[in-house]
Amino acid sequence: MRAIQFTQHGDYQQLHVVDLAQPTPAAGEVLVKMTAAAVNPVDNTVRLGYMPGAKQPPQVPGVEGVGTIVNSTVHGLSSGQRVIVRVGAKGFGVWDDGVWQEYVAALPDEISLIPIPDAVSDVQAAGMASSYLTAVYALTITGGFQAGQRVLAPAVGGAVGNALVQVAHALGASRVLTTAGSTAKAEKARKAGYTDVIDLSQESLSEGVMRLTDGAGVHVAVDSVGGAITGQALSSLAQEGTLVVIGYAGGTETTASVTDLVFKEARVLGLNLFTRPASLIAQAKETMLRLAGEGKIKPLVGQTFPLAEAAEAQRFLMEERPFGRVVLTM
Numbered sequence: 001m002r003a004i005q006f007t008q009h010g011d012y013q014q015l016h017v018v019d020l021a022q023p024t025p026a027a028g029e030v031l032v033k034m035t036a037a038a039v040n041p042v043d044n045t046v047r048l049g050y051m052p053g054a055k056q057p058p059q060v061p062g063v064e065g066v067g068t069i070v071n072s073t074v075h076g077l078s079s080g081q082r083v084i085v086r087v088g089a090k091g092f093g094v095w096d097d098g099v100w101q102e103y104v105a106a107l108p109d110e111i112s113l114i115p116i117p118d119a120v121s122d123v124q125a126a127g128m129a130s131s132y133l134t135a136v137y138a139l140t141i142t143g144g145f146q147a148g149q150r151v152l153a154p155a156v157g158g159a160v161g162n163a164l165v166q167v168a169h170a171l172g173a174s175r176v177l178t179t180a181g182s183t184a185k186a187e188k189a190r191k192a193g194y195t196d197v198i199d200l201s202q203e204s205l206s207e208g209v210m211r212l213t214d215g216a217g218v219h220v221a222v223d224s225v226g227g228a229i230t231g232q233a234l235s236s237l238a239q240e241g242t243l244v245v246i247g248y249a250g251g252t253e254t255t256a257s258v259t260d261l262v263f264k265e266a267r268v269l270g271l272n273l274f275t276r277p278a279s280l281i282a283q284a285k286e287t288m289l290r291l292a293g294e295g296k297i298k299p300l301v302g303q304t305f306p307l308a309e310a311a312e313a314q315r316f317l318m319e320e321r322p323f324g325r326v327v328l329t330m
């Protein structure tokens with residue numbers, strides 16, 4: 001079977017197409033024929049060798065994807081069923097070989113194999129877990145979001161940023177503010193129906209938030225960008241607001257005003273979904289599936305690449321700042 005593999009840490013060109021033996025499921029595991037897989041920033045972190053505790057090469061990347069169950073004797077899962085396969089208990093793409101391969105043997109627990117609603121295509125579902133599970137978890141469980149509150153979710157074109165905007169709207173936010181790094185991206189977002197988009201090439205994040213909220217700020221901000229955006233997101237909070245930091249696409253260092261913390265009595269929290277308890281991830285999953293089934297969230301796919309072009313797909317994600325998720329098709 002075809003797979004993507006790197007045999008040493010390094011740049012995108014370390015990703016090669018290889019021929020591997022089809023995995024044999026262990027007792028209790030399920031064989032899944034993969035149809036699509038997500039390309040995530042974390043795949044880049046792992047390949048570069050920057051992920052603490054990750055499996056050493058040779059490594060097949062990919063923390064999530066989608067496929068069809070080949071044969072199942074497991075209660076509740078049937079042959080032919082479409083499922084999301086995610087990092088879960090086996091640690092796909094980080095602690096074990098990942099899903100950028102044609103077949104995967106997966107554990108059938110409730111956070112590793114997730115049945116897909118009919119309304120969602122395979123390509124849309126390929127990246128749903130890291131986008132929407134993260135969004136629901138960060139907003140509701142970590143951030144304590146309540147319907148009627150104002151939310152800031154920077155990066156409308158990012159996979160997680162876009163999911164956050166959709167989830168916040170779907171869960172009843174009174175206002176959802178977001179950003180785009182360029183005027184062209186801001187225009188694209190507005191054409192796609194996103195109204196409160198702050199064009200970061202024209203004004204700073206905190207200026208934009210204060211302009212759009214008449215100085216009131218937001219109750220919950222979820223920051224998947226990091227860098228300068230983190231400090232500015234803190235400045236954008238309302239009194240007793242909460243900032244949840246989940247990503248570092250734009251950098252790992254920030255400058256924050258201590259007075260934003262003190263005078264606003266702000267809360268700042270970090271989230272790493274990989275290490276959260278399965279019971280809480282399952283809770284977020286139920287919300288995600290409900291919203292998807294009701295058609296209230298629609299995964300935004302920016303670009304698809306055939307599996308063999310995984311190196312270019314990863315470069316494209318990291319360097320071209322696409323509008324929507326990057327997906328590999330098998």
Ligand SMILES: NC(=O)c1ccc[n+]([C@@H]2O[C@H](COP(=O)([O-])OP(=O)(O)OC[C@H]3O[C@@H](n4cnc5c(N)ncnc54)[C@H](OP(=O)(O)O)[C@@H]3O)[C@@H](O)[C@H]2O)c1
Pocket residue numbers: 040041042130131134155156157158159160161179180181182185224225245246247248249250251271272273274317318321322324325
């Ligand atoms: N903590 C967790 O559990 C968790 C879970 C999932 C993802 N994450 C993290 O969340 C972050 C976002 O993930 P994602 O899948 O949404 O990534 P993505 O699709 O690449 O989106 C990242 C966005 O960040 C903005 N950005 C600003 N400066 C950037 C820069 N220098 N390089 C690239 N992008 C930059 C871009 O928007 P503009 O072009 O509009 O500025 C881009 O759309 C990543 O760091 C990822 O590892 C964390």
